[in-house]
Amino acid sequence: MSGQTQSDLKSWGDILNPVEMQRHQQVGLLGIVALFVLPLVIPAIYAIYLSSALFFATFVMSWDFVSGYTGEISFGHGLFFGVGGYTSGMLNLHMGIDPWIAAPIGAVAAGIAGLLIGFPSLRVQGPYFSLITLVTPIILISVFRFFPDLTGGELGLVSVGTVEKFSAIGPIPSPGFDPYSGYYLALFVFLLALVIFVAITRSDAGMVLTAIRADEISVAATGKNPAKFKLFAFVLSGLVGGLAGAMYGHSVGGFNVSELLALIISIEVIVAAILGGIGTITGAAIGGLFFYLLRVFMRNIEFTIPVVNVPVGEIYFLLFGIVTLGFLFYLPEGIVPRLVGEWRARSEPQAGEAVADGGKSRGERIVEEWTDDLRELFGGERR
C-alpha cells in the first residue's frame, strides 16, 4: 500500500499491544491463553481429543489459506495430509528414519504435491478444477490399495508394521505416548500455522490473494503475476497441511486412509472452514476446533431418542450431517465473521449510514425470510 502516510504506519509494539486491539482480537488472545492453560485442568482423554482437534484445525487453516483466499476451491485437501503423513510414516517404517527428521521430509513432499496440484489450477478453472482436486486423493487411495505391502492399503500403515512415535526430547516426555506432551506439540503446530497464515494474509501478499479471488484479470493488469501467487499459496498450504499430517500420525493419531486421505476428511475440512468463515484464517481455526469437538461430543452422547429407539451415539454421523446442512444453509457466511460483524456494529454504530432494509435487525430479517419461505411453500406470494 503505497498511499499510506507516515502516521498510518504502526510499529510492531502498537500492533501487538493487547490494550490497543479491537474487542474480537482481545477475545482471540484470551482464547490462545486458555489453550495453554487448559491441560492443567482437564483429564488426559480430553487432552487427546483436544490435540486431535488442534491438528484438524490446522488442516482447516491450510485449506482456507489457499481456497478461502484465492477462490480455487480444493475438494481434496486430504491429499496433502495424506502425502505428508504417509511419506513420513513410510520413511520411518521402511527405512528407519527418526520421526523428528521424517516429519519435515513429509511436509516437503506435501509441498511438492501442492505444486503439482497448483499447476492445473492455472489452466483449468472453477468446477473443473474442483473435479480434479476431488479425484486426485481417490486416485492416490487406489494406488495405495494396489501396493498393500508398502502402504497397508485401506487399513493404513498399522497393517504393515509399527510406525515409531516421536521420541522424548531431553526432559520433555515423548509426545507420542504422553497425552499432555502430545497436546503441546499439537498446540505448537497449530500456533505455528496460525501465525504464518495470519501474518501472510494480513500483509500485502494476502491482499493480492484476495484480489485474485475477486478478479484475476485485474490483478494481472496491475503487473502482478497471479500464477506465482497461486502456486505460492498451494505450496505453503501443502507444506503446512503435510507437516500437520505427519505430526498427527507420529503423536496422537495414526497413518491410515480414513484419518488422512478419505473424501470425508476433505469435506469435513471445507465444512468446518465454512462454519468458521471462509477467507479469515482465524475463522477456520475456530471452525476447525468447534467442528471436531462437536463431532466428538455427539459421538459420546448416551441419550436414546424416544420414538425410534436408537441411541444418539449410533446415528451421530447422520445427525451431524443434518446439523451441518442446517448451518450451511442458514449461516453461509460463517460464525466468526458474523460475530465480529455484530461486535463492530454494536461497538461503533455508524451514524447517518444509509440502511437498505429500513434498519431492521438481523434477527427480524431472518424471521421475515423464514415466514416468506413458509408463505411461498403454501402457495402464497412473497412480499
Next chain:
Amino acid sequence: MVSAITIATNVLMLGALYSLVAIGFTLIFGVGGVLNLSHGAIITVGAYSAYAVDAATGSIVLGAIAAAVISGAFSLALYKGLISKVRHNPVTVLILTLVVAIVVEQLALVVFGGEELLVPQLLGGSISVLGDSIQANRILVFVLSWVLIGGLFYFVDRTRTGKAILATSMSDKGAALAGIDSEQVYTYTWVLAGALAGLAGLFLASFQTANPLMGRNPLLLSFAIVVLGGLGSIRGSVIGAYLISFLDQMTITFLSERLAGVSALVVLVLVLLVRPKGLFGRELVEE
C-alpha cells in the same frame, strides 16, 4: 479367463446403464450450471426404494415404478428445498450436494443396515449366446436402458418441453426471450434426472447388490463420462459412457480388480488438462 462374450455384454450393458446416470448429471449441469454431487445418492435412493416396495408387495414391477417415482420426488424436493435457493453460488452448491449425499448414505445405513441387500432380478433365467450363457436380466437391463435413452432423445428433439430444456441449456437468456419459463425447465430437468438415476439404481442392484455406498462409483464414473463427452452434451454422454465402461472393463480384466474405476479418473484428469471442453463440448459456452 473371462470370455470375450462376457466382456462384450458387460461393456454393452454397463455403458447403457452409465449413460442413464451421466445423462441426468449432464442435463442438470447443462441447464442450471449445477454440478450435482448428490446424483450418486439418488441411485442409492432408487435401489432402496425398489427393495422396500418389493419386500412389501412382492412385485418388482411395482418396485421399479417406486424407484422412478420416489427418486424423481427426492430430486424435486432437493432442488426446490435447497439448491434453487443457492444456485448462483457454485461452491455452496457443490458442498451442499456433497453433504446431502453423505446424509442419504448415512440414512440408508441406519434404516437398512450396512449389509449387501439382494434386489430380485427383473427377469429370471439365462440365454445362451455363442456358447456362453448370459443372464436374461442383463439383456433386459440393456434393452430397457436403451429404450429410455431413445425416449429421451425423442423427448429432447421432438417435444415442446424437451426443446425448451435444450434451449435453456444453450442460453437461458435467449430461452427467456422466447418465452420459456426457466424455473419450470430447471424443475423438469431435476425430476427427469432423478427418475433416470433411480431406475439406474434399480438396474444396478438387480444384477449386483444394494448397499449404502453403491452410488459413489457410478458418480465418479459419471464425472469422467461427462467430462470426456463434454459437459452438457447428451450425445457425448452416451459415447463417453461406452468409452469409459470399455476402458474400465479392460482394466478390471487385464490389469487388476483393485484398479476398478481408477482408469476412468485418470482419463478425467488428463481430459480436463488437455481438452477441458471434452470431445463433444458445446460450441456456445455462455459465461
